[in-house]
Amino acid sequence: MGLPLYLAMTAPELSAAEALPNHLAYMACLFSPYNTGLSNCPQKLPEGSMLILNDSTPAGGHDPKLIGRQIAEISQQFRCSSVLLDFQRPDNELTCKIAEAILSAVSCPVAVSEGYATHLDCPVFLSAPPADCLLQRWLSPWKDREIWLEAALDTRTVTLDKAGCQVSPANPCDPHLLPHRSEQLHCHYKIKPEQKQVCFTLQRTGGDLKQLLAEAETLGVVGAVGLYQELGLLL
Secondary structure, three states: OOOOEEEEEOHHHHHHOOOOOOOEEEEEEEEOOOOOOEEOOOOOOOOOOEEEEEOOOOOOOOOHHHHHHHHHHHHHHOOOOEEEEEOOOOOOHHHHHHHHHHHHHOOOOEEEEHHHHOOOOOOEEEOOOOOOOOHHHHHHHHOOOOEEEEEOOEEEEEEEEOOEEEEEEOOOOOHHHOOEEEOOOOEEEEEEEOOOOEEEEEEEOHHHHHHHHHHHHHOOOOEEEEOOOOHHHHO
16 A cells, blocks of 8 residues: 655645645645734645644744634645644643644644644654664654654764764765665665774665655554655655
8 A cells, every 4th residue: 555655845836846746745834923823824735635834933922723723724625634733842832732722623633743742632743763763663652642754864974982872964975875775774874994983874765765664654654744855756
């Protein structure tokens, strides 16, 4: 069957697209910085699309019930399959209340980012596992919950020396320079021995990501969301 992969698009990307992905996620909805309510609401969406609301603009001054009604109206108007609350401010009490209001108002499935999911009875949206982490370990804290997973590429540098292990994000490199592959981590890698340390570069390619999503399906993940359009060319 294959795990459904929703590819996120902004309003300009949606308007300019010659062809749309099989599963589209509209990611332009924001809290208005000028008025009460939402801005950048979609003018059209294919039936079955996912609607994403993010809090890149803080939610200060907004009425949770109004936001809940607006999201419910949009999801009903376009017959959305689901709503994703891609919120990244778990310490913002108002944003938490808005999440609760949306869950009460919307009839389709609603997922919330992991920072909000502990106290809300809904699917949890997990960030993509880093290239140095086993998928099963990444999912394990939420094993009793319905999980939606972010689909993303990733590059990490792992340095081993006498002091231990250090891991840090890295810029992507040419995949042809990564001669080895880890089936367990779903990534390609290279090894660079030095006098006092050994450096590993781990990188998840499009093919690696496709296999990671296949494993995710066997572990009970029900959907994936790619927030970067280049995934449409890689998978």
